[in-house]
Amino acid sequence: MSEKQFSNPVVRWIDHRLPIFTFLNHEAHEYPTPKNLNYFWNFGSLAGIALVVMIITGIALSMSYTAHVDYAFESVERIMRDVNHGWLLRYIHMNGASFFFIVVFIHIFRGLYYGSYKAPRELLWILGVVILLLMMATAFMGYVLPWGQMSFWGATVITNLFSAIPGVGEAIVSWLWGGFSVDNPTLNRFFSLHFLLPFVIVGVVVLHLVALHRFGSNNPLGIDTKGPQDTLPFHPYYTIKDFFGLSVFLTFFAAAVFFFPNFMGHPDNYIPANALQTPAYIVPEWYFLPFYAILRAVPDKLGGVLAMFGAIAVLFILPWLDRSPVRSGRFRPVFKIFFWLLLADCVLLGYIGAKPAEGVYVLIGRLATVWYFVHFLVILPVLSVIETPRPLPQSISKPIFSGSGGMVGAAAAPKEKV
């Protein structure tokens, strides 16, 4: 990168020795970004902000939290009642987890629809799936910390997943627990790891951004930028767009924090953990429900666990399952239908995960699980071969082209304001 001349002499002095301002200018100011990004491209920066909010409120909460089975529940109640603004910090952190997942799920489905996982962005996508896995581990361990009934039994159920591993399962679970059941050592290590993992996520996010900036953002047309006429500098065009999106996001977030703080939680978690009694009706946090439904869909312990982890693992190989050279779903009429089916399937799985595992829910859960894997393992590879995509526009700045089939893409693309 070339050294830019800054007018401020102090900035110039520092930048000559440590080119941090050149770096920032290059990556956050002049960084050429496709000019046709729609609002679905806001969710990456929103996820980053959500992560920062979680880390900041989490550090504040950790100052008043006690990671001990005898004090954890009461220390959380003390945060709610006695610590200055503790209720606010905890509600932000609690709902922040949910909103972080909402934002990330939208971000992921954006990538799925517009083919953001395809070459040359495969590693970018894989790093994103790694972030998702780390987020899930972090969220799970964070949910254990208040040491309510759902914390305790959630921890028991999830750690017991590993007992399904043949041979060494029991030993692994005992190692995870640090004892013969979920107890004080478990709580202590979960607190430690819950503190550590967000910083690991930050590290992977940095890699995610490095990979992103290698080729730049994908865009709704899914075609490569062909020159300066196709791009805008990131600042001010996308900083202001991201800020606008952020203010909309914060409106919803604040509404949840201030008016419905416990809407996405479970009332049983306000009952202190009791190792002698499982709640009658146990469900994970909503963002785990689709995976929980897949776990329960398979009538075999090991099979269920494998299916659940497989549901994420399949995302790692997605760039090689969908071989279609066309990225954006806009130009793939059949893929588009299956995309919406997949989204509906995931919502359905979430619904089934919240329902008791009995009667018709079991059957629907199994069908939805099968469909999830069929989509990735059968439909996408087959579609890459048999689907005839619509003609692609020549470039982002010249989306109009001759040809009968292209009007949908052409009509949708140039409406983005510049």
Place this chain on the structure above:
Amino acid sequence: MANIKSTKNARDAAEPQKSRRDFIVVATYAMGAVGAGAFVWPLIDQMNPAADTLALASIEVDVSKIAEGQSITLKWRGKPVFIRHRTATEIAEAEKVISADLRDPEEDIARVQKPEYLVVLGVCTHLGCVPLGQKVGEVRGEYDGWFCPCHGSHYDSSGRIRKGPAPTNLEVPPYSFLSDDVIRIG
């Protein structure tokens, strides 16, 4: 980019110096600053003493059980409080000192509510050690009060600094007599 710049220039020329756009920009920054402040303040204030900590910030003690010449040590707000039931000799010693000669001039009468009972924080004003002199047989320093072993400060029977590096007298905490015998500290 060129045509974007030229439209901007045309607009600037058409509008007066302080445009409506400037107002919107400043208002936006101001609202952003207020919002950021509203988020940052709870993060800072959560480190201040919590409500339950403040609720435990005062203690009550019955001083009638302290024999003349005896001292007791209490814990108040995490710090030791010395209550000494002074003998007539100690009171006399403390009162006859000419306070103007002291490093931190203060009359004995200004440091007690009842002359028999001296209530001071047992924290050396030098660097925060707990002075000796509470228990029978402990060094009381050269002025019949307390002696701080850390750096050798001598306090008299009114808790005033008389010798050594400490800059001020032992602090008298806020307290009041709820009845003849019961003191409430804090």
